[in-house]
Amino acid sequence: MPDVVSEKMILPAGGGAFALSSLTLGIFLNDQPSHRISQGSDRAVHRPLRKHQGWLLPAGSEGVCEYDEDLEFVTVSLDDRLLDEFGLSSGAGFQAIIGDIDPVVLSISLNAAKLGDGGLLYRETMSRALAAQVVQLIKPAPAWHAGIEDRRLRRVLDYIHDNLANDLTLATMADLAAMSSTHFSKAFKKQVGVSPLQYVIGARLDLASVLLRTSRLSVSEIAWRAGYQDMSRFSQHFKRKFAVTPAVYRER
Template sequence: MRLKAARLHTPAGGGSFVMSHLSIGLFLVDQDRHRIAVGSDRQRHIPLKAGEGWILPADVTGICEYDEALSFLKLELPESLLGDVGFYRQRDFAPVVGAFDPLLAQFVHQAAATTESAPSLYRDTMQLALAAHLAEVLWPQKPGLAGIEDRRLRRALDYIHDNLAADLSLDDLASEAAMSRFHFVRAFTKAIGRSPLQYVISQRMELAKLLLKTTRLPMASIAANVGYEDVSRFGQHFRRHTGTTPAAYRAD
C-alpha cells in the first residue's frame, strides 16, 4: 500500500471517525470551535489555526466536530512505509492535537502535492523523509538511547518493545543480544542507566498510560496488554510509577 494524501473540503458539522492507518490532518483554515474526542465520546474544545492539526494512531476511533466549513490535508501512512524507517509504533503513541512541527508541516504539504504523481526517486525519497521525521516527532530517542551503537543492545530493546505483553525473561533478552546474562545486565544498565527489569516496567507503564487515556478497554485488558495477569499487581506498579491509581489517571 502507498501513502495516501488528499485535500478535503467539508461543510460545518463533522462526526465520528475511524482511522485504520496512522493519519495526519493539517488544517488549512482556522477553526475556533473545533471539538475532538479520541478513543471515547468525551469531547474537548481545542481551537486550531491554519497550520495546526492532528496526528492519530492506527485503529483509533473518535469524534470531531466544528462549526465552520473546514479545509484540510489528510495523510494516511501505511505500515510498510513506517517500517522502512524502523518505526513500528503506529498504534502506541499519544495522539497529537494542536501545534505542528514546522518541518513536518512542510513534508505534509509536499506529500499532498506529489502523492498522485508517477513513482519517482524524488517522490519516494520525500515520503521516506516524511516518515523518518514523523517517527522522530512522535517517539524521539531519549538521550541515553541515542548514543547506543551496540547492535546487540538495540536488538534487545526492539525485542522488549515488540513483546511488552509477553512474559519477558532475562534469558530471552540476553539471547537476543547474544550475550551471557551477566554481561547483558552490565552492558544494558551502563548504556540505559537502569536495569533491564526497571526499563521493562517503565515502558509497560508508559503504554498503560496511553491505553488508559485513549481507549475504553477494561482494566484487566489493559493490564494484560502490558504484561500483567494480576490486575492488583499492575495497579501497584502503576501507582509506584505515576503516583496515582490507573482509575484515577483515566478519570483525570
C-alpha cells in the same frame, strides 16, 4: 496501497465520527476557533485550531470531530510498512498530537498531494523523509534520555549506545557535543551522574548481561560485542558490577 496517501477535503460545518486504519496526520487550511474533538470517547473537548495546525493520531483511533464553520483540510496517512523501515513497528500506541505541527512534517505534508507529479525516486524520497520525521516525533525516547535536557548530551548518549562495540574516545564524544573535552566531561558528569568513561563501562556491561541472558553466544563473542578486546578486563569489570563471573551469571 501507496506508502503515503494524501487527500484534500472541504466539508460543511458540523463534523462527525472518524475511524483511522493507519497513522494519520490532519492539517487545517483555515482557522477553526470552535473545533472540538474526542478520541476513544463520545465526549468532545474544545480544542481551537488555527490554519496549519492540526493533529497526528495513531492507527486505530476512533472518535468525533466537530466544527461550526466550513472546514478545509488535508489528511496524510502513512502505511505501517513504511513506518517499520524507520523502527516503528506499528502506527499505533503513541500519545496523540493536537495543535502545532512539526515544521518539516507540515511542509512535506502540504505538498504530499503533489507527490504523484514527480518521478518514482522523488515520491520515495519524500515519503521516507516524512516517515522518518514522524517517527522521530512519536517514537518513545530511549531510557538513557531520562532526566537529560541538553540535546548535545542526548546525542552523545545515542552515539555511545549505537557504538558500544567500537572504540569510544573522550575526544570523539566531546566533538559530537561541540564542547572541549574538559567542558564536556564536567557537563556530562553533572547531568548523568558519572564520568563518560564510567558510563561507557556501565552501558557495555549492561549490554553483556542482556546477551548472556538472551543469547547462546560465547562469552568471548559477547565481550567483543560489548566493546571488550581483553577478556580478563571484561571478566574483572563484570564481576565488579554483578558480583559473579559472566559464566556464573549465565547459569543463574
